[in-house]
Amino acid sequence: MAPSQARERLLEAAVEQALHGGIIGQSLRQVAAAIGTSHRMLLYHFGSREGLLVAICNTINESVAGSLDRWEDPRALFQHFTDPEAWPWDRLFIELYANALFGGSGSEEFFEASVQRWIDALARQLVEQGTDEASARVQARLHLAVARGLLLDLLATEERDEVNRAFEHYLQLVGQAAERPPGV
Amino acid sequence: MAPSQARERLLEAAVEQALHGGIIGQSLRQVAAAIGTSHRMLLYHFGSREGLLVAICNTINESVAGSLDRWEDPRALFQHFTDPEAWPWDRLFIELYANALFGGSGSEEFFEASVQRWIDALARQLVEQGTDEASARVQARLHLAVARGLLLDLLATEERDEVNRAFEHYLQLVGQAAERPPGV
DNA sequence: TCCAGTCCGTACCATCTGGTACATGAACCA
DNA sequence: TGGTTCATGTACCAGATGGTACGGACTGGA
Numbered sequence: 001m002a003p004s005q006a007r008e009r010l011l012e013a014a015v016e017q018a019l020h021g022g023i024i025g026q027s028l029r030q031v032a033a034a035i036g037t038s039h040r041m042l043l044y045h046f047g048s049r050e051g052l053l054v055a056i057c058n059t060i061n062e063s064v065a066g067s068l069d070r071w072e073d074p075r076a077l078f079q080h081f082t083d084p085e086a087w088p089w090d091r092l093f094i095e096l097y098a099n100a101l102f103g104g105s106g107s108e109e110f111f112e113a114s115v116q117r118w119i120d121a122l123a124r125q126l127v128e129q130g131t132d133e134a135s136a137r138v139q140a141r142l143h144l145a146v147a148r149g150l151l152l153d154l155l156a157t158e159e160r161d162e163v164n165r166a167f168e169h170y171l172q173l174v175g176q177a178a179e180r181p182p183g184v
Numbered sequence: 185m186a187p188s189q190a191r192e193r194l195l196e197a198a199v200e201q202a203l204h205g206g207i208i209g210q211s212l213r214q215v216a217a218a219i220g221t222s223h224r225m226l227l228y229h230f231g232s233r234e235g236l237l238v239a240i241c242n243t244i245n246e247s248v249a250g251s252l253d254r255w256e257d258p259r260a261l262f263q264h265f266t267d268p269e270a271w272p273w274d275r276l277f278i279e280l281y282a283n284a285l286f287g288g289s290g291s292e293e294f295f296e297a298s299v300q301r302w303i304d305a306l307a308r309q310l311v312e313q314g315t316d317e318a319s320a321r322v323q324a325r326l327h328l329a330v331a332r333g334l335l336l337d338l339l340a341t342e343e344r345d346e347v348n349r350a351f352e353h354y355l356q357l358v359g360q361a362a363e364r365p366p367g368v
Numbered sequence: 369t370c371c372a373g374t375c376c377g378t379a380c381c382a383t384c385t386g387g388t389a390c391a392t393g394a395a396c397c398a
Numbered sequence: 399t400g401g402t403t404c405a406t407g408t409a410c411c412a413g414a415t416g417g418t419a420c421g422g423a424c425t426g427g428a
Contacts (some may be wrong), residue, residue: 006405022286024208027385039386041406049386091285098282101275101339102206111340141337141350148336149329155285156295166325173357180364190375211415223416225376233416374425385414392407398400 007045010037014052015059019088022095023056053105057096061113064093068121078147078167082154090151118144139174146170191229194221198236199243203272206279207240237289241280245297248277252305262331262351266338274335302328323358330354 013035017023023031028039028049046052071077081090097114100107122140127133146167154163197219207215212223212233230236255261265274281298284291306324311317330351338347 004404025283025286025288028387029385038407040388040408043387044405091282094278094285095282097336097340098275098279099209101278102209104209115337115340135353137346138349138353141334141346142330142353145330145333145337145350146326147333149331149333150325152281152332152336153299153325153329156281156299162321162325165322166329169319169322169326173361176364177357177360180360188374212417213415222377224378224418227417228376369428371428372426374423376421376423378421379419381416381418383415383417385412388411389409390407391409392405394403394405396401396403398402 004045010035010041010045011055011059013037014042015056018056019092022092023053024095024099028052050105053099056092057100057106057110060089060093060096061110063089064114065117068118072125074143075167075171078150081147081151082160082163084160087155091155094152094155115144188229194219194225194229195239195243197221198226199240202240203276206276207237208279208283212236234289237280237283240276241284241290241294244273244277244280245294247273248298249301252302256309258327259351259355262334265331265335266344266347268344271339275339278336278339299328 014031017031017034018026028042031052032039032042042052043049046055067077067080071080080086093114096104096110099105100110119137119140122143123133123136126136126139131139150163150167153166154160157163198215201215201218202210212226215236216223216226226236227233230239251261251264255264264270277298280288280294283289284294303321303324306327307317307320310320310323315323334347334351337350338344341347
């Protein structure tokens with residue numbers, strides 16, 4: 001199953017199209033027309049609409065996971081996701097996430113890649129910084145929730161400054177707790 | 185424009201149906217068949233598919249806002265939303281949220297009700313407890329983000345205990361900061 | 369009695385949907 | 399040269415879609 005150059009070109013264009021207007025609400029024909037091909041070609045290369053959705057999910061998850069590796073500093077990571085250029089990616093991610101919640105195409109794999117894998121990675125970072133294994137997972141979960149929750153806010157309100165302020169406030173809470181470990 | 189008893193009965197059933205399997209992926213005919221009517225009736229009472237979606241959005245937002253008033257204690261509020269009985273509501277909420285992100289039916293009203301109104305309400309509570317106006321909004325935003333982010337996690341993983349632990353950790357961070365106001 | 373309004377069923381419409389059949393061209397390898 | 403594989407275009411299919419036309423049943427009021 002060679003990735004096939006044509007298929008990859010098509011996938012890239014389809015993702016680009018999905019970034020505008022989402023993918024769930026678009027038919028194969030709409031996507032095809034928008035990227036200058038026929039729905040026949042999408043079916044040829046991806047087998048079915050479902051196949052295209054799965055391919056797009058994988059692309060998004062890979063892209064998102066790539067960001068995880070590039071930035072270790074939480075502030076830089078958050079800035080990357082809240083950059084207006086990343087908004088279409090974020091929106092598409094949320095759409096696919098919601099779709100997966102209702103058992104859409106490959107939802108288990110999607111959540112594995114977009115939730116578990118993230119918690120694992122964030123927890124590993126915390127362990128490397130000296131946090132003990134058990135509470136690292138709890139903190140990682142909270143970190144992820146804060147980021148995703150603020151992203152939901154940002155995509156809806158587009159109030160980037162306010163969202164950033166809330167994130168800084170969270171970092172401050174975390175920093176304070178680190179300086180002064182919880183007594184009792 | 186009397187609400188019309190028949191319309192209300194139909195809406196209630198349609199929401200019930202939307203809680204299972206979502207609404208975006210279902211056609212008028214599918215919904216109608218599932219609730220024992222014809223798609224003709226849905227169009228008669230809601231004008232269009234769009235009209236039905238808007239009606240469902242309003243129902244969800246009212247239900248969600250109702251919970252806000254009932255519980256002032258953040259822990260009780262969070263428990264309410266993370267109760268397995270509430271999961272279908274949560275899932276539907278996320279689906280409609282994602283739909284609104286791509287300019288779906290009445291997205292501005294939806295975000296107004298589901299984001300701004302919540303931040304306002306949470307901030308008001310904080311002000312009543314003595315927080316100053318400016319930082320109350322920042323904290324409220326973070327509160328909401330934590331809740332929504334953990335909800336995303338919960339709906340995907342269904343690991344309620346772990347999610348609760350992360351929430352408790354957050355309450356602890358907040359509590360610590362309150363006891364010991366940030367120096368410097 | 370007739371009229372108006374609400375509610376709903378049947379039948380229909382044009383359009384769009386994902387998917388398929390078939391032919392064709394280009395590229396490679398023998 | 400001929401055969402094979404990949405890629406693509408055209409045309410088609412059955413079924414589903416949102417929406418409409420029309421008519422009938424029931425109600426309450428005049």
